[in-house]
Amino acid sequence: MNSDRVLFKNANVFDPYTGNWKKKDLYVESGIVRPSFCCKEPQEVVDLKYSWVIPGFTDSHCHLIGLGSKLRSLDLSRYNDLEGMFSEIKAWIDKDKDDKRDFYLFRGWDDQRLGRSPTKHDIKKWLGENVKIVLVRYCGHVGVASESLCRKFGITDPDGMVSEDELNGILDSFPRTKTELKQDFIEGVKEALKYGVTCVHSEDYHRCGLNDLIELLKDQTMIRVFEKLHLNLDEIHGLKNIFGVLSSFSTVGSVKLYIDGSLGGRTAYLSEAYEDAPTKGRLNITPKELEKYALLANKLGVQLSLHAIGDAALDVALNTLWKYPQRVKSRLIHLQVTRKDQLEKLPHLNAHFSVQPHFWASDLEMAKKRIGKRMKTSYAFRKMYMWGARRMSFSSDAPVEPVDPRFAIESAMKMGFSWEESVALHTMTAAEVAGPYFSKRLGRLEPGYLADFVVYEKDPRSLPEPSMVFVNGKIPTLIKGGDRSVGSR
Numbered sequence: 205m206n207s208d209r210v211l212f213k214n215a216n217v218f219d220p221y222t223g224n225w226k227k228k229d230l231y232v233e234s235g236i237v238r239p240s241f242c243c244k245e246p247q248e249v250v251d252l253k254y255s256w257v258i259p260g261f262t263d264s265h266c267h268l269i270g271l272g273s274k275l276r277s278l279d280l281s282r283y284n285d286l287e288g289m290f291s292e293i294k295a296w297i298d299k300d301k302d303d304k305r306d307f308y309l310f311r312g313w314d315d316q317r318l319g320r321s322p323t324k325h326d327i328k329k330w331l332g333e334n335v336k337i338v339l340v341r342y343c344g345h346v347g348v349a350s351e352s353l354c355r356k357f358g359i360t361d362p363d364g365m366v367s368e369d370e371l372n373g374i375l376d377s378f379p380r381t382k383t384e385l386k387q388d389f390i391e392g393v394k395e396a397l398k399y400g401v402t403c404v405h406s407e408d409y410h411r412c413g414l415n416d417l418i419e420l421l422k423d424q425t426m427i428r429v430f431e432k433l434h435l436n437l438d439e440i441h442g443l444k445n446i447f448g449v450l451s452s453f454s455t456v457g458s459v460k461l462y463i464d465g466s467l468g469g470r471t472a473y474l475s476e477a478y479e480d481a482p483t484k485g486r487l488n489i490t491p492k493e494l495e496k497y498a499l500l501a502n503k504l505g506v507q508l509s510l511h512a513i514g515d516a517a518l519d520v521a522l523n524t525l526w527k528y529p530q531r532v533k534s535r536l537i538h539l540q541v542t543r544k545d546q547l548e549k550l551p552h553l554n555a556h557f558s559v560q561p562h563f564w565a566s567d568l569e570m571a572k573k574r575i576g577k578r579m580k581t582s583y584a585f586r587k588m589y590m591w592g593a594r595r596m597s598f599s600s601d602a603p604v605e606p607v608d609p610r611f612a613i614e615s616a617m618k619m620g621f622s623w624e625e626s627v628a629l630h631t632m633t634a635a636e637v638a639g640p641y642f643s644k645r646l647g648r649l650e651p652g653y654l655a656d657f658v659v660y661e662k663d664p665r666s667l668p669e670p671s672m673v674f675v676n677g678k679i680p681t682l683i684k685g686g687d688r689s690v691g692s693r
Contacts, residue, residue, distance in 0.1 A: 207247035209233050210677050215257045217649050218664075220628035227254060232655040235452075235676030239651045256664050258627060259647050260402025260656035260675065261609045262634035264558040265537050265599035268406040268429070269385065270344070272392030274311055274603040281312035281342050286322060289313065290330035293339075297331065307378040311340040311603070315468075316570055324351050324364025338366075338374060343604060346469035347371045367471050368462070368488055372410070380412050389420055392602075393427050397680060399608040400658035400670045403428035403646055405558070405599070405637060407460045407509075410434070418446065421454040426680040428453055428646065428656065430638040432460040432509045437493075440500055447506050455641045458507040458535065461497060462488045464517035467540060468570050472514035474541060479576040484516065491520050498528040507639060509535040509558075515543050515578075522546065525553060533595070535637055540567070541575055541582045551592030556637040558597050559585045561616040561626075562605045586620040597634035598626065610667045623665050 212230040219226065231243040278296045283289035297308060315321040322339055327350045331337065340347040346367045349357070354364050357374055366374060380388065389408075396404060406429055409417060414433075421429055433456060435443065440459060449455050464485055465471025470478055473485040489497075494510075501508040508530060512518045518539060525534055534555040540563060550557065564583040572579055589596050598612045605611060609630050616626040632647030645654050655677035662668040672679065 209246045210248045210250060211243055211246040212257075212677075213249060213251045214254050215252045216254045217257045218259075218627065219648060219650070220259065220624075220632040221648055223624040223628070225256075230257070230649060230655070230657075232677035235655055235678075237649055237651055237653050237655050252659060255671070256660040256662075257649065258400070258658045258660070258664055259631045259649050259653075260658055260673070261400050261630050262403040262405070262428075262597070262637075262642070262646060263396065263401050263599050263602070263607060263609070263630075264405045264535075264556075264597040264634040264637045265560070266396075266404050266406055266602040266607060267344075267408060267410075268392040268396065268404050268602075269388045269408040269412070270392075270410070271395060271603040271607060272388035272390065273309075273380075275391045275395060276388060278310050279312050280310050280339065281314060281317075283313070284317050286318055286320075286326060287330075289318070289322070290326065293337075294331055297335070297337075306336055308335070308337040309340065309375065309378070310337070311344070312342045313339055314342050321346075321363070321365065322348050324348060324354060327351070327364070338371070340371070341466075341469055343466035343468050345371070345466040345471050349374060367469060368465050368486065375411050378411065382413075382416050385412050385416055386420060389424070392607075393424075396427060396602075396607050397673050397675075398670075399610070400673050401427075401607055401609060402656040402658075402673065402675050403430070403635065403642065405430040405432060405458075405634075407432040407434060414443070414446075418450065418456070421456070422450045425451070425453050427675065428642065428654075429455070430458070430641060431456045432458040432507075434460045434462070437496060437500065440497075440504070444504055447504065449641065455638070457638060457641055458509045459497065459501055460509045460511070461494065462511045463494070463520055464488055464512060464514050467513055467567065467574050470574065472541060473517040473520075474514040474575070475516040475519065475543075476578075478574050480573050485514055487517065487520065489520075491524065494520060494524045495528060498524050498530065501532075502528060502530050505531055507532045507535060509537060511537045513538045513540045515541045515546060518542060518546055522549060522553065525555060529554060532639055537599075538563075538601075539585075539588070540571075541578060542584055542588075543578075544581050547581065547584055547588055547591060550588055551594075556595045556597060557588065557593055558599050558637060559588075560599055560601050560605060560612065561585055561619060561621075562600070562611040562614075564619060565615045566605060585616070589621070589625075595633070595636070596629055597637050598630040599634070614667060627664075
């Protein structure tokens with residue numbers, strides 16, 4: 205299907221703005237939905253036979269290349285015991301020895317399922333003392349490094365545990381090749397499109413060259429990407445012209461900062477100590493440093509995206525944004541541990557809120573151990589929404605959780621959201637987080653909007669898989685000039 209003028213007849217279309225379904229035809233010209241009176245001599249007519257049609261999903265926070273990397277590697281999240289996990293890791297390394305690789309990275313282990321965290325001593329026991337390997341917890345904020353890497357990077361923790369900047373420093377020392385970067389991107393895109401995600405607000409500047417990443421985003425024509433870059437102040441000053449539209453598919457529009465870490469890894473920054481450890485977590489950036497970023501982002505007219513999981517980290521974010529109002533609406537990401545006084549403030553803040561409803565389900569037992577009674581006001585996304593924080597959007601944080609929107613929608617419905625609200629927050633409202641780049645262009649199938657949509661043979665309210673996915677009114681190819689495609693599933 206390569207025609208520029210396509211008439212999709214007999215569609216049963218959901219409009220997230222009204223929450224209603226309407227049986228109508230969709231006329232698409234050059235990738236844009238046009239008014240029906242413009243429908244003159246379509247080059248192709250597709251009869252959808254009143255299949256259900258929803259605007260393409262926007263994932264307002266994920267790591268697309270990280271998702272692809274996890275899919276191409278050994279997923280440690282499947283293991284319940286250390287012996288089984290290390291046996292599979294050893295088999296993977298032995299199989300891979302012909303590639304003469306000198307560094308291995310695997311992600312996904314869960315201390316709750318394994319019974320404890322793996323250590324460098326476990327690595328030495330099962331894999332030997334000279335292997336260069338990092339095993340990253342599923343949250344992405346904590347890992348364990350092998351003995352050889354601990355010596356090389358001066359890691360002093362007796363078990364080889366590393367987190368946040370220390371972990372990132374090791375990983376960035378072993379960057380992907382351009383080929384690996386493209387392969388990871390393609391696998392991530394395939395997985396997203398498989399489930400109807402046609403736009404991602406992704407953060408991918410990890411273990412790769414920035415120029416390689418930008419070149420890849422410029423060339424791809426398969427999925428909409430709003431890229432958030434994790435940069436330091438010097439990089440922003442030197443690369444300020446990098447922000448803006450790269451192509452009709454890709455935009456660099458935000459600076460991403462990590463105020464704290466993860467709740468499961470006990471690096472989320474809390475106002476009171478964890479229930480199961482004598483720590484409050486850690487602050488990755490000081491309030492003074494954050495103020496400098498806020499001033500610079502405002503000057504450049506660039507969105508500030510702030511990762512805040514702990515309530516003390518959220519205090520830092522709120523204080524900064526109250527003090528330095530942003531021209532471009534900021535984005536607060538996660539908001540997992542919150543207090544009542546913070547929930548009351550959020551509706552009055554000129555910002556977007558990118559949350560992950562599925563965390564409420566997957567974190568539940570772990571979170572009870574970490575924060576105890578504070579759960580009463582935490583993961584309070586429904587309350588946040590009902591109290592007026594309507595600039596909320598849904599996301600996956602893939603590869604931490606599956607990129608499939610059904611996980612977020614199902615969890616949100618259990619929290620009290622309706623199906624219609626959940627889809628709106630994962631389509632129209634999520635698109636608005638990107639500001640002028642995708643707002644009023646994605647998330648609905650009205651004249652003037654981009655023709656990105658998902659077709660279902662079964663009622664999507666029963667949460668089936670899509671049957672077809674369209675971007676620009678076409679079944680997308682994987683990479684510009686490529687011949688592989690994602691079609692009917």
